[in-house]
Amino acid sequence: MANAQFDSILAKKLNTFIPLTPKELKALAEIQAKPLRVKRGKQLIQEGQTGHKVFILQAGWACSYKDLRGGQRQIISFPIPGDCVGLRSVLLKTADHSFSALTDAVVSPVDGPHLSRCVAEFPRLGSALLWAASRDEAMVVEHLVNIGRRSAIERTAHFFMELAERLSLIGLATEAQFECPLSQYVLADALGLSSIHVNRVLRHLREQNLLTLRKGQVRIHDLNGLTKLSGFEGGYLNSRS
Amino acid sequence: MANAQFDSILAKKLNTFIPLTPKELKALAEIQAKPLRVKRGKQLIQEGQTGHKVFILQAGWACSYKDLRGGQRQIISFPIPGDCVGLRSVLLKTADHSFSALTDAVVSPVDGPHLSRCVAEFPRLGSALLWAASRDEAMVVEHLVNIGRRSAIERTAHFFMELAERLSLIGLATEAQFECPLSQYVLADALGLSSIHVNRVLRHLREQNLLTLRKGQVRIHDLNGLTKLSGFEGGYLNSRS
């Protein structure tokens, strides 16, 4: 039992920042005690709503995003297992983004007051969570740079490089391959492109033997070439370095 | 003396979140005790550097940004007086962005350890700063949406609407006008456009009698029209609502 909690994916992540004591690990485990299964497409946070929900994604794929008039939307981030969602909005009056499951998923709802008490009692846990939040924000910033200043191909390559790195840190990717059940529509909303152009870009990447996305699997053929093309530097993802 | 500290622009901002006690105000004043004049163009933080510098902007204009190979850059945000810069990187190993003054400016360098001790002693001050940081992140997110999913005109209009709102909250803008010494090159780097296209967009805004930027002054001619055009909703900027 204690071991299972020790192995919580969030605990593993925070441990790379500071080693946590058994007591801290126990508190962390209590935070994410009640896993909740949600169906693909389920919306867990609605932009503008009050009452601050925080979730820890345990399994599956999801995205945080903002809708615009005219049915468009911009995806902010794809949380992966071990990531927190909604932390940023805890101190704001209303949630500044929506959050939905993209596949069937498992999340742990976190009670706001409980979280507050917990970080008050265990400040090191608080700063570990703050570190994770800082890292998430650095990812949003890099996303902004990606959309603002890189061409569609560079941008797409960069996106997959980052995703590969993140997944590999939690053991969900090898050097050459990982699961990625994102449709081209979803990718388009993340990359600030039309889905049709995403298709063309993916074909280019395939034809140049850089990367293939097929049946929810990304295969990386030429890591070096992708790195060069995208200008990817993963410094903002690692705690060491 | 105590009054001058009371009037610190950061104190005023944080006060809109939670009213601060005299002791907290005193601690806050000590944090930003040594104002430093910097010349226009001065770089205060370099992306990738270790040693975590935090600054509070007291006066003047500045920007945080990331450089890309090929001399391009993407501006992340324009801090205005009372804003903190570099807080996000405190817990990261290296700064994830650069920071430079755009005009002659005044900043207060903040000592990392001192800041830590301070928020440990005054937790409410800590959460006030965290609130400010959350608000800043919400702005980055909105910036991402802006670049990813809005056309050049909508995007530019939205940018100025947000800026007007922010400046007006600290008393640096009226309904109709505010100072804005940003060149079209700088605007281009912020909006993910070429400076030439920024020029074209500004002309459109001028010709449609929406907004004029001339000699470092923004004049808003049609607030309603701009709001409609940009789809601006300032909810993420206010503490109330």
Place this chain on the structure above:
DNA sequence: CGCTGGTTTGAAGGTCGTCAAGAAGGGTGG
């Protein structure tokens, strides 16, 4: 078997970037 969600491709057009060059300030030194 038809339906549905996703992928693929083509053609046409618009937004926006690039190249090039002139105009309009503002500051500095003679």
Place this chain on the structure above:
DNA sequence: CCACCCTTCTTGACGACCTTCAAACCAGCG
């Protein structure tokens, strides 16, 4: 005060990148 710089703004022409519209294709599934 004028000449000369530099930075910034402005405009035109051209082309590339990316979007939109339209339609075919494919696989999984009831």
